[in-house]
Amino acid sequence: MKINYLFKNNKGRDFVCGDIHGCFNLLEEKLSEVNFNPQRDRLFSVGDIIDRGIDSEKALDYLKKSWFYCIRGNHEQMLLDWSTEDTPVYRNDAFRFHIHNGGIWIADFLGVHIQKLADDVNSEELITDLYPALNAWIDVLKNLPYAIEIKSRTKKVGIVHAEIPEHVQWPSLEAELNKTNVLYSVLFSRKYIFSSKKKKYRIDGVDEIYCGHTIVDMPQKKGNVNYIDTGAYSQNNLTLLELTDEK
Numbered sequence: 001m002k003i004n005y006l007f008k009n010n011k012g013r014d015f016v017c018g019d020i021h022g023c024f025n026l027l028e029e030k031l032s033e034v035n036f037n038p039q040r041d042r043l044f045s046v047g048d049i050i051d052r053g054i055d056s057e058k059a060l061d062y063l064k065k066s067w068f069y070c071i072r073g074n075h076e077q078m079l080l081d082w083s084t085e086d087t088p089v090y091r092n093d094a095f096r097f098h099i100h101n102g103g104i105w106i107a108d109f110l111g112v113h114i115q116k117l118a119d120d121v122n123s124e125e126l127i128t129d130l131y132p133a134l135n136a137w138i139d140v141l142k143n144l145p146y147a148i149e150i151k152s153r154t155k156k157v158g159i160v161h162a163e164i165p166e167h168v169q170w171p172s173l174e175a176e177l178n179k180t181n182v183l184y185s186v187l188f189s190r191k192y193i194f195s196s197k198k199k200k201y202r203i204d205g206v207d208e209i210y211c212g213h214t215i216v217d218m219p220q221k222k223g224n225v226n227y228i229d230t231g232a233y234s235q236n237n238l239t240l241l242e243l244t245d246e247k
Contacts, residue, residue, distance in 0.1 A: 001143065001145050002145055002146050002147070002174050002177050003145050003146065003147045003148065003149060003173065003174045003177075004069065004071075004145040004147075004148045004149070005148075005149045005151070006069075006148065006149065006150050006151070007150070007151055007152070008150060008151065008152035008153075008245070009040075009041070009042050011040045012037055012039075012040025012041040012042070013034075013040070013041045013042075013242055013243075014041070014042050014043075014044065014150065014242070014243040015031075015034070015036070015041065015042070015043050015044065015240055015241065015242050015243065016043075016044040016045075016046065016159060016210045016228065016240075016241050016243055017030070017043060017044070017045055017046070017228075017238060017239060017240045017241075018046060018212045018228040018229040018230055018232065018238055018239040018240075019046060019047065019048035019049075019073065019212040019213065019229040019232060020045060020048065020049040020053070020059075020232055020238065021048055021049070021050070021051055021052040021053040021056075021075075021102070021232050021233040022049070022050060022051065022052060022053025022054055022055045022056035022058070022059070022105070022233065023053040023054065023055070023232040023233055023236075023238060024053075024055050024058045024059075024062065025054075025055065026232050026236065026237075026238040027232075027238060027240075030238055030240040031043070031240070033240075034240065034242070038065070038067045041067060042067050042068075042069060043067060043068050043069065044069045044070075044148060044150070044159055044210075044243075045068070045069065045070040045071065046071065046073070046159055046160070046161055046210060046211055046212035046213075046228065046229070047070060047071045047072055047073025047074075047075075047076060047144075047161035047212060047213075048073035048074065048075045048076070048161065048212060048213065048229075049062065049063075049070055049073070049075075049076070050075050050076065050079065050103075050105075051075045051078075051098075051101060051102035051103050051105070052101075052102035052233040052234075053232065053233040056105045056106075056109075057105065057108075057109050060136060060137070060140065063140045064140075069148060070144055071144060071145055071146060071147060071148055071159055071160065071161055072141070072144040072145065072146055072161065072187070073161040073162075073187065073212070073213065074161065074162065074187045074188050074213065075098075075101065075102070075103070076141045076144060077187055078094065078097060078098040078101060078103060079098060079103060079106070079137060079141060080138065080141050080142060081094035081097075081098070082094035082095040082097075082098055082121065082127070083127060083128065083134045083137065083138055084128075084138060084142075085127075086126065088121070088122050088123065088124060091121055091122075091127065092118075092121050092122050095118065095121045096118075099114070099118075102233075109133070110131050110133055110134070112131075117131075146160065146161075146177055146183070146186050146187075147159060147160045147173060147174075147186065149170075149206075150243065152245050153245075154245050155207045155208070155245050156170075156205075156206050156207050157206070157207060157208050157209070157210070157243055158170055158173075158203070158206045158208070158209040158210070159209070159210050159211070160186050160209065160211050161186060161187055161211060161212060161213050162185060162186055162187055162188055162189045162190070162211060162212075162213040162214070163185050163186070163189040163190070163191060163192050163193070163211060163213075163225070164182075164185060164186060164203050164209070164225075165181070165182055165185050165189075166192065166201055166202070166203070168182060168203070169203065169204045169205045170203050170204065170205035170206035170209075171205040172205075188213070189213075190213070190214050192222060192225070193214045193216075193220070193222070193227055194214075200223065201222045201223045201225060202223030202224050202225070203223070203224060203225065206224065207224060208224055208226060209224060209225045209226065210226045210228055210241075211225065211226070211227055211228070211229075212227070212228060212229035213229060214227060214229060215229050215230065215231040215234065215235070216228075216229065216230060217230070218230060219239055219241070228241065
């Protein structure tokens with residue numbers, strides 16, 4: 001599933017949060033502040049729920065919760081890239097990239113020293129044969145969509161991790177994700193957040209888009225795109241916003 005299409009929650013409220021990066025203590029504080037009700041409310045994540053923070057392992061628990069909806073961020077992709085790679089040389093490159101970007105916690109999860117894990121990554125054997133516990137992550141992460149759409153009678157909201165190229169309209173995003181440059185943009189791009197096109201950067205076919213990936217001091221808006229990663233792991237600041245039908 002490339003995009004998860006949903007309707008507005010008519011039983012309760014919908015919220016969206018910035019990159020969690022293992023800081024689930026911050027998330028739980030924010031949810032408590034808004035009296036989040038898991039029986040009625042839903043939470044949408046812009047991805048990057050693992051790496052860098054203190055409790056990445058807790059992501060597994062959250063991904064099993066019926067009220068928690070997460071898309072695939074570049075950090076989830078990093079873990080998938082090496083844990084599912086058959087060729088040792090490519091696996092090693094992907095592993096080192098992930099470790100360099102905050103993935104060292106995976107060694108503790110697997111109960112092995114990081115150097116031993118690095119050596120085994122170079123093995124001709126499948127890494128999941130050596131470490132079957134990795135399958136718990138692969139099984140959930142491979143099913144994460146690249147985007148979420150939430151539709152009500154009056155408004156359509158989109159959620160992606162990084163950015164959508166400005167030439168891509170929202171209704172065609174699912175088909176466009178077959179293109180390497182579009183997929184890269186959705187997972188990694190910081191092109192528009194740093195550009196001067198504050199009002200001109202607009203994705204047609206959707207009212208609002210929420211994304212993370214790039215840390216900002218406070219939520220920023222360019223056109224109809226909202227950047228809401230306020231640095232949970234680095235600034236101790238996690239943004240949680242309620243989605244409403246107001247335009």
